[in-house]
Amino acid sequence: MEDLKVAVIGTGHLGAIHSRLWKNNKDASLIGVYDIEEKRKNVIAKELKCKAFAVLDELLSNCDAVTIAVPTVNHFEIAKICIESNIHCFIEKPITDTYAQAKQLIALAKEKNVIIQVGHVERFNPALAALGKYKLNPMFIEAHRLSQFKSRAIDVSVVHDLMIHDIDIMLWLIKSSVDTIDANGVAVITNTPDIANARIKFKNGAVANLTASRISAHPMRKMRIFQPNAYISIDFGNQDVEVFRIVEKEEKTIGKVVPATMLGDLASALKNKNIVYDKPKVKSINAIEEEQKAFIETIKNGTDVAVSAEEAAQALQIAELIAQQIAGFSI
Numbered sequence: 531m532e533d534l535k536v537a538v539i540g541t542g543h544l545g546a547i548h549s550r551l552w553k554n555n556k557d558a559s560l561i562g563v564y565d566i567e568e569k570r571k572n573v574i575a576k577e578l579k580c581k582a583f584a585v586l587d588e589l590l591s592n593c594d595a596v597t598i599a600v601p602t603v604n605h606f607e608i609a610k611i612c613i614e615s616n617i618h619c620f621i622e623k624p625i626t627d628t629y630a631q632a633k634q635l636i637a638l639a640k641e642k643n644v645i646i647q648v649g650h651v652e653r654f655n656p657a658l659a660a661l662g663k664y665k666l667n668p669m670f671i672e673a674h675r676l677s678q679f680k681s682r683a684i685d686v687s688v689v690h691d692l693m694i695h696d697i698d699i700m701l702w703l704i705k706s707s708v709d710t711i712d713a714n715g716v717a718v719i720t721n722t723p724d725i726a727n728a729r730i731k732f733k734n735g736a737v738a739n740l741t742a743s744r745i746s747a748h749p750m751r752k753m754r755i756f757q758p759n760a761y762i763s764i765d766f767g768n769q770d771v772e773v774f775r776i777v778e779k780e781e782k783t784i785g786k787v788v789p790a791t792m793l794g795d796l797a798s799a800l801k802n803k804n805i806v807y808d809k810p811k812v813k814s815i816n817a818i819e820e821e822q823k824a825f826i827e828t829i830k831n832g833t834d835v836a837v838s839a840e841e842a843a844q845a846l847q848i849a850e851l852i853a854q855q856i857a858g859f860s861i
Contacts, residue, residue: 533559534826537593539586539608541565541574543682544622544649545599551819552597553578557826564589590615595645595829598622601685606631613644620825622649623698624690625842629850632843639839647825647835648842650698652751654817654824657769658699660810661762664773668703670756671738676746679719687722689715689853690846693742696753697852698837698845703755706734708848715856718745728852773808776800 536558538549552560562581565571575582583589595618606626625648626632673696715726725743751766759776824836
């Protein structure tokens, strides 16, 4: 199969990153970019020596697939046009502005036999990938996603901008349906919540406590996972992972036995068991580049979509429920 002809719609911060990576992708050919802001699209087109399309329809008639990196409020409108033109879509997260819109896109994509992959990039974070050799069965998740304020991301609340990353990972890890949600948040700088916390309980008894802020002096992207006989710490920002497991003394396993005092005074509680510590090697990869590779693989070879529209819609639905509850308690 010849190289996939791709184009990028939206040449802001993320769109420019996608454009540069597509340009360097050996299995794809970047045919051009489109943006309603003439100057912005012309700058990236000149840099990458590709066409700056003046009309969206012309772009769609010349490509097989697109990356959609426009403001969230425009995701549905642009994606709908692309899907109706039988163009495969990589849509930056969140998939759409509303859950109802996401369901419409899913139905249309099925009708047109078009692939949608959504840019929940943390799924491709090498720190998370490093846990592939472990059996994960989270019963409690604690996540903190804090960033400094960035004016480019204020078209949505912190729930839809930042927390949705951890919502997606939470749903991917916990194989159960959501039972209850308790959330609160505050709009400090913008008109929507800039800091939010949600406690999500699942029907299997698992709980996730998620905190997101876009007004932090000290950025942080960390998640801690607790499950029977294991504690796992993931630092998405620094791409670092630590795994502590409790095993029988005679059991052969991955990692090294460490003193029980490493996690406190556990000697008497452990008795005939050991604490095994492992620090998995984290590969140096570009997560967005990996997203693009997965997108190509699905289009060319029919592999499962790495982050499907259905999964993204579920994450968006939970984000909406959190945002609605926060609005009900707004000050």
